[in-house]
Amino acid sequence: MKSHVPSIGRLQLFACVVLAGLLPASPVAAQSTPPVIPLWEKGAPGFENRKDEPEQADKGSVTNVHYPTLTAFLPAREKANGVAIVVAPGGGLSKLGFQSGGVEPAELLAKEGYTAFVLKYRLPRQPGVPYKFEEHTLQDGQRAIRMVRSKAAELGFQADKVGILGFSAGGEVVSLISYRSGNGNASAEDPVDRLNGRPDFQLLVYPGPLGIPSALPPNSPPAFLLIAADDPHTSVLLNLMQRFRETGTPYECHIYTRGGHGFGMGKRTQRLSLSHWPDRMLEWLHDEVLHPGTK
DSSP states (O other), rough: EEOOOOOOHHHHHHHHHHOSOOSHHHHHHHHOOOOEEESSTOOOOTOOOGGGGGEEEETTTTOOOOOOEEEOOOOOOOOOOOOOEEEOOOOOTEEEEIIIIIIHHHHHHHHOOOOOEEEEOOOTTTTOOOOOIIIIIIIHHHHHHHHHHHHHHHHTOTTTTTTEEEEEEHHHHHHHHHSSOOOOTTOOGGGGSSSSOOOOOOEESOSSSSSSOSOTTTTTTOEEEEEEEETTTTTHHHHHHHHHHTOOEEEEEEEEOOOOOOTTSTTOOHHHHHHHHHHHHHHHHHIISSSSOOO
16 A cells, blocks of 8 residues: 655645644644654755655555655643654664554653654665665754754744654664764754754664664763563663763663563553553653753
8 A cells, every 4th residue: 555645745734834833722632634744845865856756554664765754743732841752663774663663652752742753764774775874864863853953943842852762773763863963064055954963862662783883972862771681682772771881871771571572662562561661761751851850
């Protein structure tokens, strides 16, 4: 089944975001069509001619992403807490688990007052595409953070409280942009490119090993880490914790006894601990992002 928003439809949705200028008064569940914000109106740099190629959607997953976008999930006005979070779905960099690793966490975050944006990034492991992880996926991730910052005043959150949550390969996208300079280009023609592209905090849920440099910068964003002990990538978090300790980076890590890889938001498990893991994330966000420094 093909799923693709025509160019005119994308522009109309984008215009809705621009013209609204206010958060919705009704709960997020009332959003029949979440606004879609292109990372680049004319298409990704160097690949503008591919922006109208249709995406492929199948059972909650998306492939054939050539026109990177953010899908916005806005909180009710009375619950908005001033924090924005980009959500990067997993899928092994060959597809996007858009529903379970994007829409579901974004809906929860919006319900709790966070302004959430699900990122459709280009997939370097999809057969036949020209994209590279360290180049084009990095470009999409940094542009997503910059684009969200550019919407802060318009959508009612703080430009210096923009984080990113990633699942599996989406966690690799988080690492890719969290440990590199995100300094903007002060002389860029596009004002979005003048903004910082590194997140203010990071949330990694069973991430893979890509995107982590041999040495972390001393000012790495505060981190929330979560994985199961029987996940083949558990060592990624163990190594990150040691590096965080060496650099003085604040972090919190949860390692569950069992759960394997890809348990999503915990809706399909009979393990009580895993089914409640999103509560741990919300607690960390409350303590470290909404009220940092609280004893």
